[in-house]
Structure formats: C-alpha cells, structure tokens
Amino acid sequence: MQLSRPLLSLMAAVMLTVGIGCKKDGIKTTDVSLALSSPSGLQSASTSNLVLTIREVNTNTTTTYNLSSTASLTFTASQGSYEVTLEGDIKYTDAGVEYSKKIRGYQKDVAIIGDVITLSLPLFLYDDTAGFVFKEIFFTGTQTPEGKTYNGDKYFILYNNSDDTLYADHLIIAEAAFLTTTKRAYTPDIMAETFTAGSIVMIPGTGKQYPVYPGKQLVIANNAINHKEVNANSVDLSKSDFELTLLSTINVDNPQVTDLVNVTGAMTMHNRGFKTYVIARMPADLTVDSYKTANTYTYSYMNGDKLMPFTGYKIPNTWIQDAVNLSVASIYEWNLVAPALDMGWSYCGKIDSDATRFGKAVRRKVLSTNPDGRVILKDNNNSTVDFDAEVKPSLMP
Amino acid sequence: MILGVRTADAQDSLSASLSEQLSPVTQLRDGIYSSPSLRAWQRQNNYSQIGAVYRNNDQKLYLQQEGSGQRVMTIHSETYLRQNATTTLWGHATYHNRLIKKVTFNETSDYHLVYPYVTSDTVGGDMKAESYAFQAGIAKAMGRYQLAMQGGYRGEQAYRNRDPRPKNVSSNLDLLLSVSRRINSNYALALDLGGTKYNQNNSLTFVSELGVPMVYQEAGLGMYNELMKGTSTSGLVTLRYNGLGYQASLVLSPLQYKGLFARASYKSFTVEKFKSGVLDELSTSKEQAVTATVGYQRETTSRHFLVQVRGTKLLRDGIESKFILGNPDSSNVLRLYKLADELRYTHDFTEVKARTVYGHTGSTIDWYAGVEAGYVNSIQEYRLPNRELSYSHWLAGIDLTVSKSFRSTRLTLAAQAQRQENIEATGFWADLSRDKAQYDMLTSNLTYLSASRTRLGGSLRADFPLSEKLGGTIRIDGAHQTGIGRHDFSATVAIRF
Amino acid sequence: MIPNRSVDAANLTAPPQTSDFTYTNQRRYYSYSLPSNGSRINKKGIEYQLSTKRFKGINTRFTINGAWFSTTYVNSMTSYALLSGLQVPEEQAGQFVATYDADAASNYLREQLNTNLTIDSYLPKLGLIISTSLQNLWFTSLQVPSAESLPTSYMDINGKVFPYTKQSQLDPALKLFDRMYNYTSFRKRTVPLDLQVNLKVTKEFKKTAAISMFVNRLLTYTPDYTAYGVTFTRQAFISPYFGMELNLKF
Numbered sequence A: 001m002q003l004s005r006p007l008l009s010l011m012a013a014v015m016l017t018v019g020i021g022c023k024k025d026g027i028k029t030t031d032v033s034l035a036l037s038s039p040s041g042l043q044s045a046s047t048s049n050l051v052l053t054i055r056e057v058n059t060n061t062t063t064t065y066n067l068s069s070t071a072s073l074t075f076t077a078s079q080g081s082y083e084v085t086l087e088g089d090i091k092y093t094d095a096g097v098e099y100s101k102k103i104r105g106y107q108k109d110v111a112i113i114g115d116v117i118t119l120s121l122p123l124f125l126y127d128d129t130a131g132f133v134f135k136e137i138f139f140t141g142t143q144t145p146e147g148k149t150y151n152g153d154k155y156f157i158l159y160n161n162s163d164d165t166l167y168a169d170h171l172i173i174a175e176a177a178f179l180t181t182t183k184r185a186y187t188p189d190i191m192a193e194t195f196t197a198g199s200i201v202m203i204p205g206t207g208k209q210y211p212v213y214p215g216k217q218l219v220i221a222n223n224a225i226n227h228k229e230v231n232a233n234s235v236d237l238s239k240s241d242f243e244l245t246l247l248s249t250i251n252v253d254n255p256q257v258t259d260l261v262n263v264t265g266a267m268t269m270h271n272r273g274f275k276t277y278v279i280a281r282m283p284a285d286l287t288v289d290s291y292k293t294a295n296t297y298t299y300s301y302m303n304g305d306k307l308m309p310f311t312g313y314k315i316p317n318t319w320i321q322d323a324v325n326l327s328v329a330s331i332y333e334w335n336l337v338a339p340a341l342d343m344g345w346s347y348c349g350k351i352d353s354d355a356t357r358f359g360k361a362v363r364r365k366v367l368s369t370n371p372d373g374r375v376i377l378k379d380n381n382n383s384t385v386d387f388d389a390e391v392k393p394s395l396m397p
Numbered sequence B: 001m002i003l004g005v006r007t008a009d010a011q012d013s014l015s016a017s018l019s020e021q022l023s024p025v026t027q028l029r030d031g032i033y034s035s036p037s038l039r040a041w042q043r044q045n046n047y048s049q050i051g052a053v054y055r056n057n058d059q060k061l062y063l064q065q066e067g068s069g070q071r072v073m074t075i076h077s078e079t080y081l082r083q084n085a086t087t088t089l090w091g092h093a094t095y096h097n098r099l100i101k102k103v104t105f106n107e108t109s110d111y112h113l114v115y116p117y118v119t120s121d122t123v124g125g126d127m128k129a130e131s132y133a134f135q136a137g138i139a140k141a142m143g144r145y146q147l148a149m150q151g152g153y154r155g156e157q158a159y160r161n162r163d164p165r166p167k168n169v170s171s172n173l174d175l176l177l178s179v180s181r182r183i184n185s186n187y188a189l190a191l192d193l194g195g196t197k198y199n200q201n202n203s204l205t206f207v208s209e210l211g212v213p214m215v216y217q218e219a220g221l222g223m224y225n226e227l228m229k230g231t232s233t234s235g236l237v238t239l240r241y242n243g244l245g246y247q248a249s250l251v252l253s254p255l256q257y258k259g260l261f262a263r264a265s266y267k268s269f270t271v272e273k274f275k276s277g278v279l280d281e282l283s284t285s286k287e288q289a290v291t292a293t294v295g296y297q298r299e300t301t302s303r304h305f306l307v308q309v310r311g312t313k314l315l316r317d318g319i320e321s322k323f324i325l326g327n328p329d330s331s332n333v334l335r336l337y338k339l340a341d342e343l344r345y346t347h348d349f350t351e352v353k354a355r356t357v358y359g360h361t362g363s364t365i366d367w368y369a370g371v372e373a374g375y376v377n378s379i380q381e382y383r384l385p386n387r388e389l390s391y392s393h394w395l396a397g398i399d400l401t402v403s404k405s406f407r408s409t410r411l412t413l414a415a416q417a418q419r420q421e422n423i424e425a426t427g428f429w430a431d432l433s434r435d436k437a438q439y440d441m442l443t444s445n446l447t448y449l450s451a452s453r454t455r456l457g458g459s460l461r462a463d464f465p466l467s468e469k470l471g472g473t474i475r476i477d478g479a480h481q482t483g484i485g486r487h488d489f490s491a492t493v494a495i496r497f
Numbered sequence C: 001m002i003p004n005r006s007v008d009a010a011n012l013t014a015p016p017q018t019s020d021f022t023y024t025n026q027r028r029y030y031s032y033s034l035p036s037n038g039s040r041i042n043k044k045g046i047e048y049q050l051s052t053k054r055f056k057g058i059n060t061r062f063t064i065n066g067a068w069f070s071t072t073y074v075n076s077m078t079s080y081a082l083l084s085g086l087q088v089p090e091e092q093a094g095q096f097v098a099t100y101d102a103d104a105a106s107n108y109l110r111e112q113l114n115t116n117l118t119i120d121s122y123l124p125k126l127g128l129i130i131s132t133s134l135q136n137l138w139f140t141s142l143q144v145p146s147a148e149s150l151p152t153s154y155m156d157i158n159g160k161v162f163p164y165t166k167q168s169q170l171d172p173a174l175k176l177f178d179r180m181y182n183y184t185s186f187r188k189r190t191v192p193l194d195l196q197v198n199l200k201v202t203k204e205f206k207k208t209a210a211i212s213m214f215v216n217r218l219l220t221y222t223p224d225y226t227a228y229g230v231t232f233t234r235q236a237f238i239s240p241y242f243g244m245e246l247n248l249k250f
Helices: A005-017 A288-295 B011-022 B024-032 B036-041 B437-449
Strands: A029-037 A043-056 A061-067 A072-078 A080-094 A097-112 A116-125 A132-138 A155-160 A171-176 A194-202 A217-221 A276-281 A296-303 A306-316 A320-325 A361-364 A366-369 A375-377 A387-391 B047-058 B069-082 B087-103 B125-142 B145-159 B165-182 B187-205 B216-220 B237-254 B258-275 B283-299 B303-326 B335-360 B366-382 B387-406 B409-428 B453-465 B471-481 B486-496 C039-051 C060-075 C079-081 C097-100 C108-123 C128-143 C153-155 C161-163 C189-205 C209-221 C225-227 C230-232 C241-248
Touching (some): A029 A097, A043 A072, A072 A080, A132 A276, A155 A171, A171 A306, A194 A276, A288 A306, B011 B024, B011 B409, B011 B453, B024 B258, B024 B335, B036 B145, B036 B165, B036 B187, B036 B237, B125 B165, B125 C241, B145 C209, B187 B258, B216 B303, B216 B335, B216 B366
Parallel strands (some): A029 A116
Antiparallel strands (some): A043 A061, A043 A080, A080 A097, A132 A155, A132 A361, A296 A306, B047 B069, B087 B125, B145 B165, B283 B303, B303 B335, B335 B366, B366 B387, B387 B409, C039 C060, C060 C108, C108 C128, C153 C161, C225 C230
C-alpha cells in the first residue's frame, strides 16, 4: 500500500484537533450583600429574630438564613430570579412608650446576577390588630350534576375577629381590577398606597344598623336563595345576611334578604380565582358618587407597542381591614395588594381551569378558642399560611 | 426519487446485483463508501428496488420516553445508478406509518435529537406518526476528482387522538457537499462537509372537562423548570425547536475493495427550545460527536473479508435558561426574559465496536460468518441538585448467513446471537422523593439500560424472478431478547429492477 | 333591589300576583346593530409577471411575479354607545346614549408588497420535474387614521340631547364614554420581510403516472424586528407542510 507519510499525519492531526472542546463552568454564583432598611420614622428601633428566606423561582430551591439583628448580611446564591421574604421582631418607642411588633420584608422577581450584587430590602410593620376579616370565600361556585356551569351560589363570610362589637354599615368588599396571573407594569404604580378595584359592593346602613358581635359572622351571598332546589351540588343560601345584585341576566332577588349597594358595575366573582378581595370601610362622610368622583382613575399598561388605558377605582390602603390574594400555582405571577396587607395567596385548583376546583373554597384557619368559646381566626396578613386552600365550603352540607 | 431510470439490463446483472446486496460484507462496506464523492465505487452493480415492510416490536423494559415498542408500516424505494463513466446517481424515498406504544414523560418527537428538553406529562400513551423522507445525490467525475452533492428532507407529523393531544410537526433538511481525489491507482481521499437544519413545532391540547394533568418542560433526569410548568390560560402549550448542525468527514478508501480504510468525522448539532409567549430560548442542547473507523477489506470474486473497529465519542451539553418576570428593555412591557443560563445537564457517551465478516461465494452454497465485540459507557449527569444515571456494558456476538439457489429461486438464511453484559450502573437522585412520578420513571429507565441481555435472531429471505427485468423478494425476520423481554418481527416484500 | 315590603313573603300560601306588588316605572335604552352602507373601500395596486424561456443547458424556466396593493377602508357612519351593567350599577345601565362622529377607529390603510420567483427544471432523462418557489412578502403595513375619543353629544333617558363637555368628563358615569385613544392608537405598524421557500419534486413514469413530493415552507425567513422599542418575534411556530401526490392517467 502506497500511503504517504504526510497523509497519515494529516489524518492523525484531524483526529486530534476535533477532540471535543472543554466543558464550560456549570453553576454560576453571585455574592449578594443585602441591606435591610427599617421603616422610617421609628424612634430607637431594634430588630431581632430575623429569618430571611430566598427562593429561586425557576428551580424552586429555597434557602433560609437566621440573622442576628444586623442591618445587612452577605451570602452567596446561584444566579436567578428570587422571591425574598424576611420575618422578624422589632422594638421601638413612640412618645416614650416601647412597642414590640412584627416586621416583614417582601420582594418578588429580584434578579440576582453578576459576580457581586447589592440589594436593599425595605422592612415594614403590619397591622395585626383584629377587626373584620374574610373567614371564608367561596368563589369557584358549583357545577350541576350534569356538569353545566351554575351561577349565583358563591359567597363571602365576614367575621368579627376582635373582642368588640363592630358595625358592618358601609363596609365595602372590592374585587381587584387586575389579575394575579398577569403581572404588568401598570402606570401609575400606586400599589404601595392604594388598592385598584374593578368592582365594589357596599353594605348599606345608617352607621349602627348592622352590629356584629365578637366571634360572629355575616354571610354575603351572590343570590340568597336555596340553590339546592335546582342544583343538587349547590348550597342553601336563603338564610344569608346579605346578597349581591348580580348582572341582570343571572340575578335572582330574594326580597327577604338585604341587598348590598353596587358602587360600580356588578361584581362577578372570578371562578378560577385570579383576583384579590379586600374588606374596607367607606368613610361615613362619603357618598357613593363623591367616592367615585374622587377615586376614579385611569391607569394603563403597554401591550406590545400599544398603550392600553383603563378606568378603575382606588381604595386607600388605610381603609382596608383585610385582604386575600387568590391565584393558581402554575400561572401565578404577583399579588395585587401591598405586602403589608397580604404577603401570600390562597387557591382552589393547582392548574388553570382545574375542573376539580368547583365546590371548594378557601377558609381562614383557627388560631385559638377563648375560654368563653369565642374562636379567634389566624390573621397574620399572609394568606398562604392563614388560609386552608381547597376546603369544602362550610355552608355546604 | 430516481427509481426506474435503469436502462434495460439482463437478468444476469440483476442476479449479480442481488448477490452483492445479500452480502453482509457489502452492508458493512457501504458505510465507508457513503461519502457522496466515493459513491461511484460503492457498488459494483446498479440496483433499484421498491418495497413494503411491516415491523412490530414489543419490550417489557424500555426507555419511558421512547415507548414500549413500535408497529411500523414502511414503503421504501431506492436506486443506485452509475449512469455513465462520469456520473453516479442515487436516491431514496420512504414513507413510514408508525404506532409508538406507551410513550410517557415525553410528548415531543425526535427524542434522540432534542433530549433532554422534552415536554412531558405523567399520562402519555400511544402516539401515531407519519413521516416522509427523500434523498437524492449526484457525483460527477472530473479527472482525478469526484465532485458530489447530496440533499435530503424528512418531514414527520406525530399526534395522539385522545388527551393529552400533542401535534408535532418536525422536519430535517440536510445538504452534504463532497469532493474526493484519487491519490494513486488504489486509493481515494474524500472530504465531506455538510449541514442540517432541524425544526419541530409542538402543540399540546386537552379537550377533557375532567381535569388536565400538569405539563412539565423537562430538563433531564426528571428535573423541570418550575416557572414553565403548566399550560397557558387557554389550556394550550405551544413549543418550537430550532436546530442547526454541521459535520465534516475525511475518508481514505480503496478503490477496488482491497486495502486499508479509515474514516474520521466530526458532527455538531445545536438545538434550541422555545415556548410560545417567551421570546428567549428555554434551553439549548449542544451535541458534539467524533467517530473514527479504521479497517481492512479484501474482496475477490469468491472470497470476501472485512474487519473494522469504530470508536464514537459523544458529548451533549444541556444549557438551561433561568427566567425572570420583568422589564428587559425600554418598552415598559413586562415579560419573562432570560436572566442567565447554566450548564446543568451533560451526557458523555463512549462506544467502541469491532466487527469482522468473512464470506465465501461461488460454490454450491454461499456463506458468511461474522464476529463482533463492543463496549459502551454512558454517563448522564445533572447539577444542582446532583443526579446521575450511568451504565456501561460490553457485548459480543456471532452471525452466520447462508444462501443457495434452488432453480431460479434463491433462499438466504441468517442467524445472529449476541450477548450484552452490564458492567456497572449508577442511579443517583437522592433529592427526589419516592412518591414522585419522576422517581419511578428514572428507576424504570435505569433498570432497562443496565439489564444484561441475550439476543437471538434470524431471517429467511427468498428472491425470485418476476420477469426478464424484475425480481421479487420476500423476507421474514424475527428476534427475541432476554433480559428486556423484547420481541421483534418483520415482513418485507420488494421488487428489484 | 330594596327589600320588598309589599308582599309578606314569610306568610305566603299561594304564588303572589304582580298586582300584589308596589312598583315604580323604570326605563332604559337597549341597542342593536343595523347593517347599512356607510363604508367605502378603495383598492389600488400594480401587478406584474415576467416569464423567461426554458434555458437549454439547465432546462430551467424562471417566472417572477408580484404586486403592490394599497387598501383604504373608510366608514362615515355615526356610531352610538351605551353603558353596561359591568361598567355601572344596573340601575344606571342604559340610561344614556352617546353619539360619536364617524367611527374612525375602524378605518384603516393597509399596504403590502410581494414578489414571487418560481424556478422550474425539467430533466427528461430522469423524468423529473423540480419546481422551487420563493414567496417573498417585503412588507405589510396597517395604520388607523386619527379618531376622536370623546362623543360629541349624549342623550338622557328622556330623549333630551346634551353636548358632551369637559363637565361631562367629570361625571363618574359619563366619563366612561371616553374611548381613551392615545398616541399608540394611530401608529403605522409595518411588518417586514416574510420569505418562504416551497419545493415540489415530480417523477413521471412514461406519462401515465406521476408521483410528487412537496414541502411547503421548506425554509422560512421571518426575522424578528423592533418597532417603537418593542421586539416582535414571528418565526415561532411556522410549520412546514408536506406530503405526497400520486397522479395516474388512464
């Protein structure tokens, strides 16, 4: 065989040079220094028992750090998109009185990238004084035994979690204008101070017409009728305390049950649970029209290169007594209230349009029962831990 | 596509062509001469055939993502034609209709091209697939050179008619340019350069009102991206794969089937996966493969001998993107965009295989005997959390083919026996809880991959004349594999001309 | 609405009659669509075709055709709107009819330019016909000419017409008649280059049978583009379309 030497060495060279390129580095990490900033205006504040939790949302990996009361810390994390949560205690003095309160920090969609990064986490106090809370929200409704959509049997249960008699007059229940499953850069961004409502209903009254004693509840039905007469899967809501006025095509009025006032267009509770609900109190000196005139506002977001403007209604956070975010795990994107009002979210159904969600509700957990039998519900302003998800509605036999 | 262009040849040449085609030495040799610019020397005889094949196999142990067997109906036609002293033409056209049985953890087609980045749910089921493929090539002699090109296309549609309902359309477009030079009277050196464009579109829908399973974007060894799981609000998942590959080969081959041969080739293939609504790629898999073959062949009219050793090294890198919901540009539009990417998955595959065949023809009976031996090592790793699935095995086999003419009918009987013995296997996924479906999937895959097995197979083939210019073929194949409980059966009818 | 006091529901023994109820008269507007001929479409354009002879050496013919089109749609009809029970409390729904000048927001101007190239090769020795076509859409554009967001007037439930003024915009209900068109509503949106390559190979058997394999969208080129600071991707999810044809002549 006449194979020349240069040819052989050429082939050898080819085989060597195609030797496969070296591997790149695998996991990239970032050195993070996190600065915590206490709420402004607090006198001689000191923090303790701080627990920081970071969760990378692509990989769903969670790391927890227990901190002393230092104002900042450094740690190393793999690059990614993080949900950062901090819980702890704070002591401060105001007018010579020392207060011990709970403190929190919460941020979502935090980018940790690069070799070194500095993040700041503003901490906030949250109001843990008891008042009216959502005890239960039945937003999914039911299907008929034939599997058809059924309207009108959704409800709210409001609960007096305090040890005082409270009046339900002029309480409003509002449903968010936005979706927890679609985060947008809404402009102007007013979430730190207000809640943006799409629909609002209000309990009527003179101011002291509807007392609710400690540990007592109000059932607010969509249509306050006995739905079991037409749908065996449904509930009897004929003994409700109040009812909504729905869209005229699905509204059934029970003359025995007081209607709430529709402040806006009719409320149609989102049956896949993409919304947030709040309980607030309309100031006594405001009429519906004067509230709307002062609080109607236009917001917009960009959809591609199109500016999409909408009209909504503002509810100041200071009016809000309770808030519950609802979403669905597989498509959850954000919460629709400031984290001081609700840092978590509850759900019925783990994926979008989950057919198993019908006939299920979210219900606030019980914290304790007083010696007098009064039940105190858990209200930690974090629906993820305050609520039992996917429970059987309490009014369902 | 070029079938039927043969000018009338005598029955003699049909018979010579058949002898060449029946030889296991030819089947091995074809690999060396598959370079387009060496095609002129690939066969001594022109041939064309059109045929239909029914094939069925079932196995008890299997790779979950690839299913427990297939039932395939194939219509195939091919042609090899040295048209004149300077022009060689070849081509084939193929239609497959496949039933792929019990595919789970994978709703995507072409697993071997896109793995580990498939879309999955825990339901799965049988898949149906129809594919069309055609390829054509031409080589022209210019003095000491052969200039050649070859183009091919494969299109496949795969679907399932009950929930979950994937509809996958995939296509490959291949182009190979090749030049060879006769370096002396015995040898030619060929260089091939080629490119591949790959594309796959998937849509996954559910029509059941009774609930929809979770849909995962797999990342290898049972991992998936948490942000990308689930369906869109319309209950639909739409995905797209874009692949691009290139290859280069250098081949040294004898011209008269006498002498040493060698082939070295490098292949690179990169495929990116996209999900509707997300602009950046979810993942990229990059595969690089080097194959080297060396061997010796010597064929005379009655004696046929070939020995070769082939080594393959394959590295596949799986790079995952990490996403964040935010505002990546000045447009103020919030969307999921890529924040970083990381090499999380690797597959390192090594194979060495030696085979030799000796045959004797021209006496009362034609016979061939072959021996083979091989070694395979495969390591799949995932990082953060650390997981591993690896195995290695050796294999050895023998085969015998005998062929004899009874009047005008020629019968060919072949038998093979092969033993594959597992050497080592590792399955490590300590972070995964036992009640997860992914745990069972990985365990089942490891059991399959690490099972030692013995394969016994045989075939009977009858070739007979149909007319002056046409020959017919009927062939039955069967095989059984212990260890993985696999049965194979196939039946072929073909017309040669 | 307000708890009913005219029927003692708790002590009913028979279905109540409508005459048992006290009532007030309420009126509201409903709307329906009426097709009428108020729109105009203007189309103009140029079409061309160029076909070469079959070049001998390569047995190939080239055909180029294409067109430029411009379509204008104008609607000059007055349009009307009501407020629904989703926008305002039910008792306020349908209490006003807003009147807008011509519904200019449905007007548009659409333009497109395309060129196709077809290459036909006939190889008689092999009985092969290879046909490649390149379809190229250079651009399409769409623009809505400017339109007025606010109604010109509105009518109350008594049929009295008022001009829609700055004062109307402060009313929580009337404010909702503002269509809120903005600077992005009337942008010209141009989609650039969209190229696709189709291939058809036909093999003839003595003029009696022909088998063809075709692939539409064998290759596509639809590059991402940026408009008004936003990146648009298009190449996503375009599938090739392929198949076989068998033609027999008897």
